[in-house]
Amino acid sequence: xxxxxxxxxxxxxxxxxxxxxxxxxxxxxxxxxxxxxxxxxxxxxxxxxxxxxxxxxxxxxxxxxxxxxxxxxxxxxxxxxxxxxxxxxxxxxxxxxxxxxxxxxxxxxxxxxxxxxxxxxxxxxxxxxxxxxxxxxxxxx
Amino acid sequence: xxxxxxxxxxxxxxxxxxxxxxxxxxxxxxxxxxxxxxxxxxxxxxxxxxxxxxxxxxxxxxxxxxxxxxxxxxxxxxxxxxxxxxxxxxxxxxxxxxxxxxxxxxxxxxxxxxxxxxxxxxxxxxxxxxxxxxxxxxxxx
DNA sequence: TTTTATGCAAATTGTTTGCAGATAA
DNA sequence: TTATCTGCAAACAATTTGCATAAAA
Numbered sequence: 001x002x003x004x005x006x007x008x009x010x011x012x013x014x015x016x017x018x019x020x021x022x023x024x025x026x027x028x029x030x031x032x033x034x035x036x037x038x039x040x041x042x043x044x045x046x047x048x049x050x051x052x053x054x055x056x057x058x059x060x061x062x063x064x065x066x067x068x069x070x071x072x073x074x075x076x077x078x079x080x081x082x083x084x085x086x087x088x089x090x091x092x093x094x095x096x097x098x099x100x101x102x103x104x105x106x107x108x109x110x111x112x113x114x115x116x117x118x119x120x121x122x123x124x125x126x127x128x129x130x131x132x133x134x135x136x137x138x139x140x141x
Numbered sequence: 142x143x144x145x146x147x148x149x150x151x152x153x154x155x156x157x158x159x160x161x162x163x164x165x166x167x168x169x170x171x172x173x174x175x176x177x178x179x180x181x182x183x184x185x186x187x188x189x190x191x192x193x194x195x196x197x198x199x200x201x202x203x204x205x206x207x208x209x210x211x212x213x214x215x216x217x218x219x220x221x222x223x224x225x226x227x228x229x230x231x232x233x234x235x236x237x238x239x240x241x242x243x244x245x246x247x248x249x250x251x252x253x254x255x256x257x258x259x260x261x262x263x264x265x266x267x268x269x270x271x272x273x274x275x276x277x278x279x280x281x282x
Numbered sequence: 283t284t285t286t287a288t289g290c291a292a293a294t295t296g297t298t299t300g301c302a303g304a305t306a307a
Numbered sequence: 308t309t310a311t312c313t314g315c316a317a318a319c320a321a322t323t324t325g326c327a328t329a330a331a332a
Contacts, residue, residue, distance in 0.1 A: 120270040
């Protein structure tokens with residue numbers, strides 16, 4: 001928590017209980033929650049925090065480069081405290097989102113760079129399918 | 142146009158002037174327009190067509206597998222009559238969206254399949270950067 | 283004639299904004 | 308103290324929906 005407070009201060013963001021709670025939650029999960037999910041799961045510990053504060057905090061953290069926004073094709077955004085440009089795999093059965101290693105994009109990056117003459121800055125890569133667990137439970141039926 | 146009418150009929154969709162106009166426009170562009178852009182550019186030839194009809198038509202075409210929806214990270218969707226699962230490069234200066242060949246994803250697909258045990262179904266791949274033309278005009282300044 | 287599509291206006295939903303009071307520095 | 312944040316309610320924008328009329332099959 002101390003570490004997160006330092007990260008906020010380094011970006012000249014005031015350290016508030018709300019910000020710490022949101023940042024901390026994102027920092028300790030790989031579930032890529034949405035604003036709504038974050039809001040609901042912090043209801044118990046921060047019952048007075050509003051959804052608008054969640055949105056404003058996520059916006060501030062994102063602008064500071066401390067988190068990133070994902071758009072996996074749902075109707076709302078998800079957030080990730082892993083700010084490296086890494087690909088994600090999404091299970092179409094359970095809707096969970098998993099991280100992949102960034103370096104599996106190296107081949108793609110170099111191919112695109114040589115095919116297009118673009119100066120590439122970033123990328124968003126989402127793969128869709130069925131996760132091992134859901135494959136199992138589908139077999140059983 | 143005859144060809145497009147056949148494609149609609151094959152999907153049991155009624156062939157209306159609005160649907161033909163929208164489908165035809167998408168079929169003859171690589172600009173990946175949004176619903177709003179399609180609506181505006183068809184105003185001249187189809188002044189009575191409503192935006193709701195554009196949305197309903199895009200939805201029908203998409204469900205029939207005749208077009209696909211893109212989410213390049215803007216506040217609205219774009220549409221593509223190329224329904225193959227191909228990557229896109231987006232220029233952050235001029236906001237144009239370009240198609241890439243599907244097969245440059247082969248390496249990524251096989252890497253992800255072997256790393257995750259997912260059964261992969263599809264993918265959305267967007268790369269961001271500066272296109273050759275915008276690189277030129279930035280040099281001049 | 284039957285079925286499906288269109289066009290209008292109203293509804294929906296995730297997200298943003300304005301602002302007064304509260305809190306961090 | 309003063310600069311910034313919070314929380315509420317209202318605003319927003321892209322998209323969807325209900326329904327009466329119109330057009331396709």
